[in-house]
Amino acid sequence: MNLLPCLAVGLKEIWAHKFRSLLTMLGIILGVSSLVAMTALVKGMENGMKENLIAMGGLDKVLLEDQQIPPYQQQYADDAVGRTINDVYALRASAPLIRLVSPEMALRGATVSYGDNSVTPSELDGVWSAALDMNLHVLQYGRFFTPLDEQRANSVCVIGTGIRDELFGSPEDLGREIVPLGRIVLINGQPFTIVGMFEHYESERERKAREWAKAHPQPKTNHGVARSRGWGRHGGWAFWRKNYTVYIPLNTMWIRFRSAAGTNNIPDPHLTDIDLKVRDLDQLETSLQQARNVLMITHHGIEDFMFQTQENNVENINAAIHNARMSGGIIAAIGLIVGGIGIMNIMLASITERVREIGIRKAIGATYADVFIQILIESVVIAVIGGLAGLGTSYGMVQALSILSPNENTPQITMPAMLIAFAFSAGVGVLAGLIPAFKAAKLDPIQALRYE
Amino acid sequence: MPLVELRGVSKIYHLGGEEIRALDDVNLDIDAGEFISIIGPSGSGKSTLMHILGCLDTPTRGTICLDGTLIHNATPRQLAAIRNRKIGFVFQFFNLLPKLNVLQNVELPMVYSGLSSRERRERALRALRMVDMENRSKHRPMQLSGGQQQRAAIARALVNDPKIIFADEPTGNLDSHTGEVILELFRKLSHEGRTIALVTHDPEIAAVTPRRIEIRDGRISKVIDPKLAGLDRQLETPASV
Structure with a gap:
């Protein structure tokens, strides 16, 4: 059958x-x-x-982080230097398997203001231009920092769209894009000129929601003062963080905000972050070993640092x-x-x-x-x-x-x-x-x- | 050589340690083209005999030869193929599938012999024509009278052009007039050269067949055979007397 x-x-x-x-x-x-x-x-x-x-910097990004000094080196604790700009120079000079080194010096709890508006950025960092590639930022308007900015410690800044939205108004509310290049904002009271702005970062879902809202305009309801609703409603935390970034040149950060601060009038030379990108992800282990060898010299043999790879995150x-x-x-x-x-x-x-x-x-x-x-x-x-x-x-x-x-x-x-x-x-x-x-x-x- | 040849066939059941001989050492020949009836009261073993002849069951002892093939120890698969190609069944309760229409019911045996749908259709219609049921081919069995159902069942038995047709009380569920019509149909088929075995308990119905075999307690108790009496010539050519 x-x-x-x-x-x-x-x-x-x-x-x-x-x-x-x-x-x-x-x-x-x-x-x-x-x-x-x-x-x-x-x-x-x-x-x-x-x-x-990927919003946080991609797979090949490696964070260099502080670590407790291992027990067998406890007696050298006072000699531990921590992560400084010396590490960055040494890595750039002697670790060819590391493609990119980006030092960052953060100012926590800073306030950026323009007129009556003010905002606390997710991060206010002094960076080199390497930060652009490191954190996969895309500059949509203006320019990033030049060597001259760094050398002369110019008071310039590059902002994310979130900062723009808070200080100058968002295109959703105003119906037009504002590019605040050349405006002068105050960072903790000190004037900085905006020289560049990143593109707007958003997750796939956010983009769709925004496009939908654009295609289906809703009658606007006004319930009091518009206020920031945090990152919970706006999609991913990583995107929120990226949009609310303010960058200034590293040297400017050092001179304007760090050198006068610190205990006993001794400024804190430590970097907040040193991020690395390896040349070849397949050679991650070898590359990190090379970086470790270099850093063991600058750290006088004291292992007060560790590498945090995205592989852990992926895992x-x-x-x-x-x-x-x-x-x-x-x-x-x-x-x-x-x-x-x-x-x-x-x-x-x-x-x-x-x-x-x-x-x-x-x-x-x-x-x-x-x-x-x-x-x-x-x-x-x-x-x-x-x-x-x-x-x-x-x-x-x-x-x-x-x-x-x-x-x-x-x-x-x-x-x-x-x-x-x-x-x-x-x-x-x-x-x-x-x-x-x-x-x-x-x-x-x-x-x-x-x-x- | 006879079409069907039974030699020393016994069927023994064991019920609670007791041995029941449903068939006891039966010898029987059926020739091709014969119209034969098997008579016996209920419990006599005639149904068992028909089941064994119809390849639905296998004997405990003895040999059966159907159309030149020994079948008493065939596998169930071989038996199914023999039932499909060489045997046609007509039942008391018609046993048409209620969900299929008449044509599909008649086609069913050919589905199992693997014919193409076009050939199935052609042959099914031809078989329905033989029993004069062509115009009812799209009806469901439930929409037909008992006689019509039985004719459809006969068409189904004929459709694979079997060597022998077994009819188990084919008129048992019909009124006497319709029963006559069905018996007439069997007689007609017999004249066309088909081998038909009629199983019944009713001597009146058995009277339509030239040869009658009576079963009692699992044994053939009586054979009425016009050949033995020299009557066959007379039956075939009554004008010569």
């Missing part, structure tokens, strides 16, 4: 019991759609995390994704198995109803295999139709989940997830059909024909 008539019989059987078949399929539909939706949700999370990772992200996928996948798989049990149950009921039919089919020449395949195909057809319907439903489910779920990453339905879910549903159909098919196939035709 070829497969086509079997398929027709299966479909007819399903059609003859529409409601029963629908209920049976529901288990598979829900199982498949929850599997796909769950994967989509995790994929959205993954996308968000990766986006954040963490991957672990988190893996866990989310596993737990969600197992729950969805249990859903599918429950659906499969539903199919098995209904198939068993169905063959009990059809003992006589099976007897007739056997009497006129159906073999064991014919009956087995017929019942198996009916079960698989239910599962496959359920699986296809589930794929359709998963789209709606993803929409529902993206409204309900607290994280701000758009769920993304992936092709492999759909294929796996569909294959799984078909597999469940086969497994669920095996026992009923076996029971039906081994019916004795004489007994079956007598069955009332």
Whole structure:
């Protein structure tokens, strides 16, 4: 017996019991759609995390951080120099595997003001021009710092769009872009000229939301003073941080804000951050060993520093994704198995109803295999139709989940997830059909024909 | 050589340690083209005999040769193929599938013998024409009278051009007039050269066949055979007497 008539019989059987078949399929539909939706949700999370990772400077960025002096070097604690500009020069001179070294000196809790408006930047850093490449900033307007700015400690600054929005108004509110180049703002009371502005950084979801809002203008409601609502509503923390950055030349930072401060009138020469980028990510270990060798000289052999690579972050992200996928996948798989049990149950009921039919089919020449395949195909057809319907439903489910779920990453339905879910549903159909098919196939035709 | 040849066939069931001989050492030949009836009261073993002849069951002992093939120890798969190609069944309760229409019911045996859908259709229509049911081919069994259902069932039995047709109480579920019509149809088919075995408990129905075999307690108790009485020539050519 070829497969086509079997398929027709299966479909007819399903059609003859529409409601029963629908209920049976529901288990598979829900199982498949929850599997796909769950994967989509995790994929959205993954996308968000990766986006954040890149917003923070990309994979090849390595942070040089302070570390507790190891116990066997405790006696040298007073000689520990910490991270200074000497490290930067030494790395630039002697570590060819390090492509980029970016020193940063931060001023915490600074206030930037213009007229009546003021804002506290997420970070106010004195940097070299290397910071542009290091933190993957894109300068949209104006210029970045020149060697002359650095040398003469010019009072210039480059700002993110968030700072612009707070001090001069955002394009969303004003309806036009403001480029405040040449304006003079006060940083902790000292005048600085804005010479450049970064582009607006945003996550994929934020961009879509903004474009949607643009395409569907809402009547503006005015509820008192507009105020900053933090980064929670604006998408990722990493993007918020980037948009609220103010950079000034490193030397300016040192002369204007650091040299006069510090305990006992001794200014603090330590850098807040030294960020590195390696030339070749494949040679990360070697590159870091080279940097370590250089730094061991500048630090007089005292290991008061460590490297923090993004690989750790990537590993963490991957672990988190893996866990989310596993737990969600197992729950969805249990859903599918429950659906499969539903199919098995209904198939068993169905063959009990059809003992006589099976007897007739056997009497006129159906073999064991014919009956087995017929019942198996009916079960698989239910599962496959359920699986296809589930794929359709998963789209709606993803929409529902993206409204309900607290994280701000758009769920993304992936092709492999759909294929796996569909294959799984078909597999469940086969497994669920095996026992009923076996029971039906081994019916004795004489007994079956007598069955009332 | 006869079409069907049974030699020393026994069927023994064990029920609670007790041995029940449903068939006990039965010898029987059926020639091609014969119209034969198997008579016996219920419990006599005639159904068992028909099941064994119809390849639905295998004997405990003895040999069966159908159309030159020994089938008493065939595998279930081989038996299914024999039932499909060489045997046609007509049942008391018609046993049409209620979800299929008449044409599909008649096509069903050919589905299992793997014919193309066009050939299936052609042959099914031809078989329906033989039983004069062509105009009912799109009806469901439930929409037909008992006699029509039985004719559709006969068409199904004929469709694979079997060597032998077994009819198990084919008139048992019909009123006497319709039963007559069905018996007439069998007689017509017999005249066309088909081998038909009628299984019944009713001697009146069995009377339509030239040869009658009576089963009692699992044994052939009586054979009425016009050949043995020298009557066959007379039956075939009554004008010569």
